[in-house]
Amino acid sequence: MALKKPKDVPEIPKSREKSIDKLKKATPAKKKTEIEFNCKIYFHKDGSNGKQKYRFEVxxxxxxxxxxxxxxxQARKExxxxxxxxxxxTAMNDYIAKVQPANVEIDFEELFGEFTINLIKQDGSINxxxxxxxxxxxxxxxxxxxLPEKKNNSKFCTFEISKDQFTYSKEYNK
Structure with missing residues (x-):
């Protein structure tokens, strides 16, 4: 028996991109606590325009x-x-593989005062x-x-201030 010729092309569903708000509301699965990430915070002077920024390196x-x-x-400041x-x-297209951890550098400008930094994983865990x-x-x-109050929330990240990586002039280093 022959198959019918389709009248129109079937649509492929779009992948669901999770926003930061959806990740905050998600409930993570219960699992053992394992430190997977380290977040370093330091001052960074931009080489192209010389502007002082705050860098978060995860x-x-x-x-x-x-x-x-x-x-x-993804990063958001409110x-x-x-x-x-x-x-x-994401795998990088490099010819030579180096033995190194995966990382991302996120820069912010004009931060002054107390800030709460939330690191959110795909499963909904928040540190x-x-x-x-x-x-x-x-x-x-x-x-x-x-750790914010959340069901099955577990510790996956450590935070540190990395004074070794500060890039403003040495007279301020103590």
Whole structure:
């Protein structure tokens, strides 16, 4: 028996892109706590225009040896909250593979005062830190690290202030 010739081309459904708001509302599956990421916060001077920025560098704790990966992320700043959504890993098109962790660098300008930094994974887990930024004293102060109240929320990230990577003049380093 012959198949009928289709009258129109079937539509392929679009992949669902998760927004930061949807990820915040998602409930993660229960699993054991494992540290997968490290978030470094430091001052960074942009080489092209010389502007002072705050850099958030998120890197994996696992080191990749066969392929070079980059973390895909979305970032959003609203009032005193910075949300960074980690969307996954992307393989880089490099000829030479280096033994290194996957990372992403996210820059922000004009941060002053206390900010809550939320790192959000694809499954909905959230890790947060409270950080005080002071551009006049050239310092970033780590206040506390915490897990927001959420069912099955687990710790997957550590936060640190990386003073070794500050790129403003050396007279401010202590």
């Amino acid at each position: 890197e994996t704790t696992k080191v990749f040896s066969f392929l070079n990966y980059k973390i895909t992320a 009032k005193n909250v910075i949300d960074i959504s980690l969307l996954g890993l 947060s830190a409270l950080v005080n930024f002071n551009i006049y004293k050239k310092e970033i102060e780590f206040i506390k690290e915490f």
